[in-house]
Amino acid sequence: MLPVQNQVAVNVRDLVKQFGDFTALRNVSLAIKDNEFFTLLGPSGCGKTTLLRTIAGFEHQDEGEILLFGDSIAGLPANQRPVNTVFQNYALFPHMSVLENVMFGLEMLGSSKAEARPLAHEMLELVRLGEFAHRKPAQLSGGQAQRVALARALAPKPKVLLLDEPLSALDLKLRKAMQLELKALQRETGITFIFVTHDQEEALTMSDRIAVMSAGEIQQLGSPKDIYEHPDNVFVAGFIGETNLLPVSVDEITNGHAHCHLGGGHKVICSAVEGVAVGNDVHISVRPERLRMSAQPSDQQSLPGTVVETVYVGSDVQSYVQLNEGPLLTIRTQNSALGKQAIFALGTQTYVTMETGAARLLQD
Amino acid sequence: MEHSKGAAGAVTDTYAKERVWLLMPTWLMLSILVVIPVLIMLVYSFLTKEFRGGVIWEFTFAAYDQFFFDRGLFGDEPVKIEWTYISIYWRSIWQAGLATVLSLLLGFPTAYYIATRPQNSRAVWVFLITIPYWVNLLIRTVSMKFLLRENGPLNDFLLMIEVIDEPLRLINTALAVQLGLFYSYLPFMVLPIYASIERYNFTLSEAASDLYATKFATLTRVILPSIKPGVIAGCILVFVPSLGAFLAPDLLGGAKNFMIGSLIEEQFKGSAGNWPFGAAASMILLSMVLILLMVFSRQQKKAQPQGGQ
Ligand SMILES: Nc1ncnc2c1ncn2[C@@H]1O[C@H](COP(=O)(O)OP(=O)(O)O)[C@@H](O)[C@H]1O
Ligand SMILES: [Mg+2]
Numbered sequence: 001m002l003p004v005q006n007q008v009a010v011n012v013r014d015l016v017k018q019f020g021d022f023t024a025l026r027n028v029s030l031a032i033k034d035n036e037f038f039t040l041l042g043p044s045g046c047g048k049t050t051l052l053r054t055i056a057g058f059e060h061q062d063e064g065e066i067l068l069f070g071d072s073i074a075g076l077p078a079n080q081r082p083v084n085t086v087f088q089n090y091a092l093f094p095h096m097s098v099l100e101n102v103m104f105g106l107e108m109l110g111s112s113k114a115e116a117r118p119l120a121h122e123m124l125e126l127v128r129l130g131e132f133a134h135r136k137p138a139q140l141s142g143g144q145a146q147r148v149a150l151a152r153a154l155a156p157k158p159k160v161l162l163l164d165e166p167l168s169a170l171d172l173k174l175r176k177a178m179q180l181e182l183k184a185l186q187r188e189t190g191i192t193f194i195f196v197t198h199d200q201e202e203a204l205t206m207s208d209r210i211a212v213m214s215a216g217e218i219q220q221l222g223s224p225k226d227i228y229e230h231p232d233n234v235f236v237a238g239f240i241g242e243t244n245l246l247p248v249s250v251d252e253i254t255n256g257h258a259h260c261h262l263g264g265g266h267k268v269i270c271s272a273v274e275g276v277a278v279g280n281d282v283h284i285s286v287r288p289e290r291l292r293m294s295a296q297p298s299d300q301q302s303l304p305g306t307v308v309e310t311v312y313v314g315s316d317v318q319s320y321v322q323l324n325e326g327p328l329l330t331i332r333t334q335n336s337a338l339g340k341q342a343i344f345a346l347g348t349q350t351y352v353t354m355e356t357g358a359a360r361l362l363q364d
Numbered sequence: 365m366e367h368s369k370g371a372a373g374a375v376t377d378t379y380a381k382e383r384v385w386l387l388m389p390t391w392l393m394l395s396i397l398v399v400i401p402v403l404i405m406l407v408y409s410f411l412t413k414e415f416r417g418g419v420i421w422e423f424t425f426a427a428y429d430q431f432f433f434d435r436g437l438f439g440d441e442p443v444k445i446e447w448t449y450i451s452i453y454w455r456s457i458w459q460a461g462l463a464t465v466l467s468l469l470l471g472f473p474t475a476y477y478i479a480t481r482p483q484n485s486r487a488v489w490v491f492l493i494t495i496p497y498w499v500n501l502l503i504r505t506v507s508m509k510f511l512l513r514e515n516g517p518l519n520d521f522l523l524m525i526e527v528i529d530e531p532l533r534l535i536n537t538a539l540a541v542q543l544g545l546f547y548s549y550l551p552f553m554v555l556p557i558y559a560s561i562e563r564y565n566f567t568l569s570e571a572a573s574d575l576y577a578t579k580f581a582t583l584t585r586v587i588l589p590s591i592k593p594g595v596i597a598g599c600i601l602v603f604v605p606s607l608g609a610f611l612a613p614d615l616l617g618g619a620k621n622f623m624i625g626s627l628i629e630e631q632f633k634g635s636a637g638n639w640p641f642g643a644a645a646s647m648i649l650l651s652m653v654l655i656l657l658m659v660f661s662r663q664q665k666k667a668q669p670q671g672g673q
Contacts, residue, residue: 057573079578080576083574085571087570091565091568093586093590105576156575
């Protein structure tokens with residue numbers, strides 16, 4: 001069965017949540033599509049968990065509403081919402097075996113043990129834990145416990161699965177493997193995933209769409225490519241990946257191009273954006289991998305500077321170039337691209353060129 | 365005692381030698397204060413009664429015989445069970461069991477309430493629970509007697525608000541004993557349950573509710589199994605002393621509501637006493653409690669996860 005494309009699974013409208021005087025969510029609005037791998041990304045304390053808990057029904061919003069496939073779920077307590085959660089610390093029932101944990105939701109929905117058992121076994125096979133059915137949670141490794149939590153939440157076939165930083169307790173290698181596994185699981189089951197993380201790399205790898213949050217507000221919503229390549233504001237540009245955030249003044253806007261200058265008078269041209277006018281002091285963002293170094297200027301826009309540091313980081317070489325009387329730039333070059341070409345030595349005079357479209361003008 | 369689960373054999377105890385010496389004071393205390401007195405009791409229960417309250421060093425089963433049988437087990441006539449003492453024991457078990465159930469019914473919500481208060485106010489609640497217990501048990505039981513007597517404050521109050529027309533006869537009833545026991549040992553129920561609820565991870569309740577469990581199912585399937593050790597500890601701590609209590613039955617129950625504790629106490633008082641019989645009654649009580657504890661600990665072990673592999 002093909003899922004209906006673009007049907008909205010979870011519609012969050014103007015959600016406000018306060019803890020005393022503190023506002024954890026400020027007018028959050030989101031439309032999460034059915035069958036989507038949706039990620040809430042933001043630094044610790046920005047309100048991701050609060051949003052997830054409000055959808056699950058553990059917290060109650062002060063304003064706004066949440067629609068699940070078009071119906072308001074305001075009046076439904078957590079145990080009547082057809083959504084399931086994978087908790088950050090798994091929250092497996094310690095006195096039950098792995099199998100009993102997975103059977104729990106099915107039994108609570110009215111299945112007999114005899115009906116629930118084969119379904120639970122099926123779920124455990126799906127997360128490749130078939131042999132561990134009779135262990136207690138205390139006898140599992142972190143990765144295994146994680147997969148049990150996943151099987152337990154998936155067993156009742158929820159319409160939406162909420163995952164609160166499910167991978168943050170795992171070591172790097174396991175985390176990478178689980179990222180792919182989760183993504184595959186989402187595709188196989190067709191269930192809408194709302195995934196919470198503070199790890200931008202994880203978000204970029206796994207998501208269909210990402211909502212970047214900060215201080216209880218959505219900063220930007222879009223595909224990973226969108227968010228990485230076209231950040232809307234300084235926060236998003238700074239939070240997603242590495243970037244050069246450079247203060248600029250806008251001198252002139254013509255034909256959709258903004259002519260700006262950096263400190264030290266270096267000129268940069270980039271696409272104009274709404275909300276930025278001539279005379280504004282704003283920022284541009286340039287990804288380190290979209291800057292080139294050369295001994296001679298390659299066009300009029302090459303910026304002269306001095307190499308002040310070179311760091312070898314495995315696949316790449318990262319160079320720091322101090323523009324003459326201007327800002328410091330970080331430049332990332334692939335080792336293979338460098339080829340036989342010598343790495344620029346410290347103190348060398350060099351010219352830095354931006355790829356076309358690399359510089360992005362940002363609202364503050 | 366219980367050792368860490370599973371790989372106990374694989375772990376080498378760095379301080380194995382020192383441990384022997386470190387445990388010496390404990391062993392010494394246990395043997396002087398527990399093992400030796402119990403052994404003395406055991407020996408006494410098989411000695412012959414002396415008329416002025418002491419014992420004659422002559423081995424006999426007479427005390428146990430007196431407890432269980434009307435006409436001697438060793439006489440010529442047919443054996444006949446003596447019900448007096450068995451029924452005292454039965455009544456005591458009943459009273460203690462009821463006191464345990466009541467304490468659990470009241471103690472559990474109390475403990476739950478305290479454990480779910482903000483961190484800093486919990487200590488205050490625990491303190492309030494324990495305050496009455498800084499007063500000697502005898503004095504508390506006597507004040508209970510004053511409270512319940514015919515023209516005492518409780519009856520006065522009930523008369524005043526016109527719930528009753530004439531004073532209730534509360535003193536010297538099984539109910540009064542029950543109230544006394546319940547009041548004496550309630551904190552022993554509240555505190556261990558409080559401790560285990562405080563350790564309980566409330567995310568588990570959220571997880572249960574997320575998986576469609578009703579409040580009742582969450583309580584019975586998740587919360588209670590998780591805090592079972594605290595509940596069992598509380599029940600044992602209330603049941604065992606209630607079973608052997610003698611202040612409450614003496615002061616509040618009168619002669620009709622005699623319990624094990626009073627029976628044993630009598631045997632060691634003055635020349636009317638019978639030391640071997642008192643010792644035998646104690647040994648029977650001790651055996652009952654031990655069997656009970658063994659059954660509980662067997663169940664506890666069954667509930668725990670088996671070691672690895
Ligand atoms: N129960 C609560 N009481 C008071 N403040 C809370 C509570 N839960 C969360 N907060 C606050 O709300 C903010 C957002 O928290 P949270 O949603 O957990 O952030 P995140 O998951 O993004 O790290 C934090 O500043 C946190 O301190
Ligand atoms: Mg969080």
